[in-house]
Amino acid sequence: MSSKTMNLVQSINSTLDYMMGKDDSIVLLGEDIGIDGGVFRVTEGLQKKYGAERVMDMPLVELGIVGMAIGMSVSGLRAVPEIQFQDFIFTAFDQLVNQAAKIRYRSGAQYNVPMVLRTPYGGGIRGGLYHSQSGEAYFAHTAGLTVVSPSNPYDAKGLLIKCLRMNDPVIFLEPKRLYRSQKVDVPDEEYEIPIGKASLVHEGDNFTFITYGSMVPTVMNTVSKNNLDADVIDLRTLLPYDGETILNSVRKTGKVIIVHEAPRTLGMGSEISAFISERAIDYLLGPILRVTGPDIPFPYRLEDYYMPNEMRILKAVNKLQQYR
Amino acid sequence: MDEKEKLIEAYRAMVLSRTLDKKIVMSQRQGRVGFYTPTMGQEATQIGVSMALKDEDLIFEYYRDVPLMLHRGVQPAAIIDQIMGNSSDSEKGRQMPSHYSAKEHNFMSVQSPVATNLPLAVGAAYSLKYRKKDGLVLTTFGDGSTSTPDFHAAMNLAADFDLPVVFLCENNKWAISFPVEKQTRAEIWKKAEGYGMRGVKVDGNDLLEMYKTAKEELERVRKDGKPVLIEAVSYRMGPHSTSDDPSKYRSDDVKEGSDKDPLVIAERKLKMLNYIDDGIIEGIKKDAKENIDRIFDEREKIPPPTPETMFQDIYEKSNWIIDEEKGEIL
Ligand SMILES: Cc1ncc(C[n+]2csc(CCOP(=O)(O)OP(=O)(O)O)c2C)c(N)n1
Ligand SMILES: [Mg+2]
Numbered sequence: 001m002s003s004k005t006m007n008l009v010q011s012i013n014s015t016l017d018y019m020m021g022k023d024d025s026i027v028l029l030g031e032d033i034g035i036d037g038g039v040f041r042v043t044e045g046l047q048k049k050y051g052a053e054r055v056m057d058m059p060l061v062e063l064g065i066v067g068m069a070i071g072m073s074v075s076g077l078r079a080v081p082e083i084q085f086q087d088f089i090f091t092a093f094d095q096l097v098n099q100a101a102k103i104r105y106r107s108g109a110q111y112n113v114p115m116v117l118r119t120p121y122g123g124g125i126r127g128g129l130y131h132s133q134s135g136e137a138y139f140a141h142t143a144g145l146t147v148v149s150p151s152n153p154y155d156a157k158g159l160l161i162k163c164l165r166m167n168d169p170v171i172f173l174e175p176k177r178l179y180r181s182q183k184v185d186v187p188d189e190e191y192e193i194p195i196g197k198a199s200l201v202h203e204g205d206n207f208t209f210i211t212y213g214s215m216v217p218t219v220m221n222t223v224s225k226n227n228l229d230a231d232v233i234d235l236r237t238l239l240p241y242d243g244e245t246i247l248n249s250v251r252k253t254g255k256v257i258i259v260h261e262a263p264r265t266l267g268m269g270s271e272i273s274a275f276i277s278e279r280a281i282d283y284l285l286g287p288i289l290r291v292t293g294p295d296i297p298f299p300y301r302l303e304d305y306y307m308p309n310e311m312r313i314l315k316a317v318n319k320l321q322q323y324r
Numbered sequence: 325m326d327e328k329e330k331l332i333e334a335y336r337a338m339v340l341s342r343t344l345d346k347k348i349v350m351s352q353r354q355g356r357v358g359f360y361t362p363t364m365g366q367e368a369t370q371i372g373v374s375m376a377l378k379d380e381d382l383i384f385e386y387y388r389d390v391p392l393m394l395h396r397g398v399q400p401a402a403i404i405d406q407i408m409g410n411s412s413d414s415e416k417g418r419q420m421p422s423h424y425s426a427k428e429h430n431f432m433s434v435q436s437p438v439a440t441n442l443p444l445a446v447g448a449a450y451s452l453k454y455r456k457k458d459g460l461v462l463t464t465f466g467d468g469s470t471s472t473p474d475f476h477a478a479m480n481l482a483a484d485f486d487l488p489v490v491f492l493c494e495n496n497k498w499a500i501s502f503p504v505e506k507q508t509r510a511e512i513w514k515k516a517e518g519y520g521m522r523g524v525k526v527d528g529n530d531l532l533e534m535y536k537t538a539k540e541e542l543e544r545v546r547k548d549g550k551p552v553l554i555e556a557v558s559y560r561m562g563p564h565s566t567s568d569d570p571s572k573y574r575s576d577d578v579k580e581g582s583d584k585d586p587l588v589i590a591e592r593k594l595k596m597l598n599y600i601d602d603g604i605i606e607g608i609k610k611d612a613k614e615n616i617d618r619i620f621d622e623r624e625k626i627p628p629p630t631p632e633t634m635f636q637d638i639y640e641k642s643n644w645i646i647d648e649e650k651g652e653i654l
Contacts, residue, residue, distance in 0.1 A: 060507070130436030300418055302417065
């Protein structure tokens, strides 16, 4: 089986290329995605290859980009809007929550929205308040949206192919900190990663780490550096999350640490922890702990203190060590 | 101050701004600065308007307005402190470079999402009117920002409520890689008419033209309390930001020192008026360079804010959630 070594940017770029080649209903639209190739170069070369009709450089209006994308997607196209930074999505929030998420339901399934909205999110690039936010909970709180976030180039390809074949709107969150941080082998042939299926990226008996996106490498490094006997679950899909994989692991280890970059209050960790309490409280040996970003805006100069790190994860591990 | 002194002062601010701009860009390449949005090319636009402002006026500016800030009296040290995000920064190092706040000169704090400052400017003008205060509100934004819903909402509201707002569109022809000809099929200044307000277009590369128009328009706003849209046409001479590579998407560069450079235009015109000569120009440039080099080196040594500062100012009073998280992290 042939493969290529690539980073996250290259994987998303080549997958978009592959899918556009197969499906002429796919149209990309966004700010600076054409001639410039996107501010993170994710759409590099695609306008040259597929033309400006299929890779549209858009005026500066997120509301219009998303609204148009939804309109295109209810009328035979498969729009792939890019929001340059997730932080700038909010003028389009109405379109996402009140249009994209509700069209199938309100029309009795006469209409549906096969749209994949791509956007970089999260910190780690010294972007300060407005180029660092992790807003996944806003979207995961909205029935009708599917929310995914790959943590590596391999998953990115399989997830993106799957999303580009779905018939409902997807928010595809790209952890920008990981865009160029790792290169892995990505098979040339196509494959799909199912929606709602987590990946068990490390196996062990004493702890269950539940994480996703930018925090997967942080957790994995902590686990291997400290020889932790732990399951590490990379959720990959945030809505609907993989309850079965979570429960299987929790029943085995009885000790749960949820790690995400987004603020703690009403983040993904809140939902997952409630879910575990409802279904597996008898298996728990100690409290479910969360290691997350604090409930403050994302700071510029002190960014390193914001991001969950090895030290904070180990603190949670030590706390749970007391329980047996 | 007479007109001559005023114009020389304005020219001095242009040079100071250009000098600071180049210093920061160079320092970014040397890894001493994280990020920056150069302002080169927009000096005449901003300073021409600043000359027509009064102390009591309120300003809801955007991230490319260093020339305006310097002319109005913000110290270069304050700009550098913000760029460094150091412990002397009035924003306590919280914002990415180019996002200033300077309340003592009535500059609102700058956000990244473009044009979201515009409706705020309308609200501030309402406050002035409600309190029967003198003064107007200036708000600035780029050509790209005219596509946003915020721009249209703000123009409509300002006209609807007869509010003293000056909408200054700094048309530098580009929104990152996207040219203004593609941004809109209409001329920007003409959009005002659709909202029942006045719109004008002016050569934003020419300090004297800019000043003349700004003076007339701001006087009118002060008198009749109604808004105006000023489209000032200039050119973004530098990259969008230090992360941007314009050679990917444009070749019609305006070179520094060419006859389209607003600094060169100002020099030519002020010389024609016999306000300055080569000796004065040289002196102003030398002063600026020495000052900026010295201040930059000095500010660079200032340490970062202490970690606990990142947990302050979320609310007037903190809450137990934040306090607890602070305890866990520090
Ligand atoms: C709402 C929003 N969308 C996208 C961005 C990313 N972005 C930053 S500046 C910019 C271009 C702005 O162009 P313009 O309004 O012409 O101002 P200029 O930078 O040219 O001064 C873009 C797209 C943003 N800051 N805010
Ligand atoms: Mg512009």
